Structures are given as C-alpha cells and as structure tokens.
Amino acid sequence: MKRIAVFLVIALLACQFVFAGGSTESKSGEKEIIIGVFEPQTGENGGGGYQEVLGMRYANKVYPTVQINGETYKVRLIEADNKSDKTEAVTAAQSLISSGASVILGSYGSGVSIAAGDIFLDNEVPAIGASCTNPQVTFGNDYYFRVCFLDPFQGTVMANFAWQDGAKKAAVITQLGDDYSSGLGNFFKRAFVDLGGNVVSEQQFQTNTTDFKSILTNIKATNPDVIFAPSSIATAPLIIKQARELGITAKIMAGDTWENSSIIENAGSSAEGVVLSTFFDDADPATDEAAKFIKGFKPYLVENNQPDIIPAVSALGYDSYLVALKAIEAANSTKGPAIRDALVDVAVEGVTGKIVFDQNGDADKDLAFIKVIENGQFKFLKTVSVL
C-alpha cells in the first residue's frame, strides 16, 4: 500500500515536470505564449490586487491571441499570488519564471514589486507594473516598466491641491516598513513644505494596527487643516472612522489606493469629503479604447460579483496587458530580451491615456484625477497636471 502511494507521488511529480516544460506548444498543437500575473490576491492588499487581476483577465478575454512571425499564438495567463508579503513575492516571482512566462504583469503594492524586481532582471523576463507608484520599482532595473504615474508626482499633486484648497497646516500618517505609504508621505511632505505649508505632525503605525486613536489624538492636538494618510484599503476605513469619532474635522486625503468602494462601504457616512488622487475617471474616457473598455468591463465586474464601479487599478491592469501584447507583436518573439527591447519604443493608446516609456521605464504621464467622496460615491473633482 505504502509503495503504491510513493509510486503515485513520484508519477505525479514527473507529470508536472513534463507539462511545465511545454510553454509554447499546447496539447492541440496550438501555439501558446504565457504571460505571468504577479499580484496579491490574499493578505493586506488582497482586495486591490484582485481588482487589478480582473482588469488583466478581462483584457485577456478581449484580446486572447497575438501574432508572432505570422503565426497566431494563444495568450495564457498564469497567476501567482504574492500574498502582499515581500518574502512570498520572491517565491511567487520564481514560480512564474519557472512556468515559462515571457512577460510578467504586476504588482499591486510597490514593496512586493521592488522585492521581486531583481529576479525578473536576473532571468531577463520583462515586467510591467500596473499600479506600483514608488520610484524604486523601475529605477536601475532595465526589465521593469510601469503604466502608471509615480509617487513624487502624486505627492506633489496632492500637496498642490491641499495648498490651493487653503490648507496651511498638514498632518501625515504613514505605515512603518511600507514602501508605498512612507514614500508617498515623504513626497507629499516635501512638496507641501516647498509651497510654504507647515507639516505639524508626522505619525507612523505598524502593519495590522487597528487602533489609530492614540496617533489621531496626537494629531488632533496639533489642529491641522488636512490629514494626508496614504495607506492600504484595510486601514483606510479605520483611520477615517476613528478620526471622525474623535471629533477631528480636518480634510482627510490619500493616494490612489483609496479609490475603492469597500472604503465607502466600511466607513459609511464618515467617508464623506475624503479626497484622493487616481489614474482614471470612467465619466470622462480619454481614448476610444477607454470608451470600449468602460462599456464591456462593467458587466464583467457584475459577473464576478463586484459593484459596477470601475476601479482605476483594473483600468491599469488592462493597460499593462495591452502594452505587453503590443511589445510581443513588435518584438516578433517570445523571448524576454527581445520583448524588453520592444517595450522601450512601444506606444499604446490605452484606457488611461497614451502610454510611452521614458529611459527609466516609467510611463510618461503628467495627469492625475482628483476625486472626492460625496453621497457615498466617488465624484470627479478636477484633473491636475504638474510640470
């Protein structure tokens, strides 16, 4: 009995090896190319990561094939969950590489992207980030590209908005050890001080903190006009609600992560008046691709039991897939280095606008959408461009 079990296990393992090797030829003889999806689907950023994955899956549904050397290749998405954890991210990245991915998409969350960056570089597999906004993701890494704007830009946009809104004193709340949160908080602080504003309080919290009352009490004592709190979707409603409970009336602002309907759901009426910057506005499609995307993606969201409000990260996920496809076509190859060289010169009319890469591999974007929460919905306020 035991011997049979051992034999079965070995047989199964052997099967896996046989199938893992076949990356370009599927059983029916149809040519296949693999795109790896490197996203968190559990853990702290599980909710946001899933929305980004939905954008990619939908793009795969709309554009299921790609032409290479006059032959039609079927695009297969392989998903690996990086669990919002820097250690898990390395494992997930390695598993995608070993499954034969030609291009990688992701990740939501800058920390995990930075952690996995070297693996993509060493294996010469290009990666296209969708919504990781920290400069360190692409800096000094020839194989990492991204389709969204960066934190220095986003921080400046929010600081400008606060300043124009009449704020003189700001408080900043950031998460210890989180590259996105502390990075964006710093860029905001720098820009706000440059404008002549005063940062009266800087507070930090640890991952998985649920009690923000002490740091909010400290902030209340300094009486700021705005609170800038870039953080994850999980912490957002806690900060918003506890601030209002303590009687803090200052305007609360954050970055792109907060554009998520679960925040309104969980924070309820306390979320009214919260301001955030984001990549995309579905009321104002920038390109033809965007108009097409908005029409098709809403029913797709409902199919997947999501509210029919398009999250900006889904739009970016969709765009990253389009860019990957365009680069594969331009490279006329399934090889990583060739696709990487094609990415440098690629130009795509995406959902979030025209995408071309600068020498760092960052999308050349200078437009952010500011939204405010009103009557339980994200309402477009204005677009801001800096430079």
Next chain:
Amino acid sequence: MSITTILQHSLTGISLGGAYGLIAIGYTLVYGILRLINFAHGDIFMMAGYFMIFSLASFPWPIAIVVTLLITVLMGIAIERVAYKPLRSSPRMSIMISAIGVSYLLQNLATYLFTAIPRGYPEIPLLKRIFRVGELSASLVTLLTPVLTIVLVALLMILVNKTKTGMAMRAASKDFETAKLMGININRVITVTFAIGSLLAGIGSILYFTDRMSVTPFSGTLPGLKCFVAAVFGGIGNIPGAVIGGFFIGIVETLLVALGYSTFSDAFTFVLLIVMLLVKPTGLFGEKTMEKV
C-alpha cells in the same frame, strides 16, 4: 501635551485595557483549573468577531449579541471536548500542543471560509453613539468597556467565592485528584470554566471590534498573546490579577504610541513577559504554590 489630549489618551488606554482584561480572564481560569495555557483562546475571540458579523446581518442587534455569545460558548465547550478532554491523562505538554493545533486550525478555517480580506465589523448604533465633553470625544463603547469589565469581574468573583459551582472550581484548582475523590463532577466544572472563558472572550470581542471595526482571520493572534502576557503579569490563575494586568498593558501600550514610540509598543509587552518571568515568575498577585511531587 494639553490636558484634554492626556485625558483622551487615558480614555483610549483604559478602554483597550478593559477589553484585554476580559480576554485575559479566559487564560487565567483555564490555567487555574487545568494547568493548561489555552492558546486557542485568542482565536475563539476572533471567531466571535465573525459570528457577530453574520448574526447581525440576519437579526436585530440584541438578539444578534445573544446568538453570538451562545455560539461562542458552544464552540469553546466543543473545543475542550474534542481536543483537550481525550488528552487529560496524558502529559501536560500534549494538551498544550493540541491547543496550538486548535489555534492554527481556527485561523486557517477562517481564512478558508471568510478569506483573508478584512471584513467590516457591523455597527451597533447605540454603542457607537458619540459623546462630547468640551474637546473630549468618545463613543459609548469606549466608556462602556472598562465599566462592563469591572462589573463582570465582580460577578465572576461572587460566582467563584459564594456559589457551590465556584467552590467546586476552587477545589479543582487546588487539587484535581482529591476534588474528584470528594465527589466533584470534574467534567462539569471544566465545561463551566470553558463556558465562562468563552463567554467573556465573546463579550470582549464585541467591545473590541465595535471600536476597531474590522476582522481578519489573524485579528485574534496579537491580542491573544498580549492577554496571555497580562494573565502572567497579574499572576496566572488569579482573576483580579489578570484584569489589572490587562489594564496595565492597555494603558502603557497607548501611552507609548502617544509619546511617539509606536515602533516599540508591541515589543514592550513581550519584554514585560520576559522581565516578569525572570524577576517574579508568580506574577503580581500569584500565590506561591508548592510543587506537588
């Protein structure tokens, strides 16, 4: 720091301490009788959070609270029956390992059933009513937590010291074997102990999560460990000691964050555990017991 800020911080600290105290009692009661550190206790607290989310979705809040507490108590008793009772005559270490197993089982079961994405904790409007005195602002649950903790501990002390069940519990904690010989139904005593411990964890869970509004499968881990430290600090096996330990840890933790040392607030709790074990292993109010040979 102004006087209102200090008062606001104290309020937060006392409220957090109250919730810790309620959970710490669960550790202390079980240890007192079974000499077992019930590592699954923090996860019972977490599960109670999920029970409340689901029962509040289908019942009005007074019934939902009763249902939640009832299910939590039943779960506590069931865990004892399935995972601890069969091991009662085996070495103490086996039960402890079983408890760790139950803890992981509950965490992973919750991850499987409810996913790791945080769930919003529903609001009970009455508990969330906000009171303002000058610059001071707090919801009812913040004020209620420490009061309720003290009332429940007083009731528990009466139960332990004045009733027959309490007498049986005290006897069992003094000497398990002799209590059995004297005709005490030891299984009933243990069931009652787990029921009380789980009930308090359930009440603590409602107070804690109403104030903090989100539950994940790992929400119970850190509060659980901290409350265990609180129980050791107060002298494990001693009920008022556990509550005082809970208040102490809650207040110091809040104070550290208030002073800007949020990085060290968790570290403090565990340094306290080590120092306590080195300097006064019996805790603040623990009795010095003779080792039975």
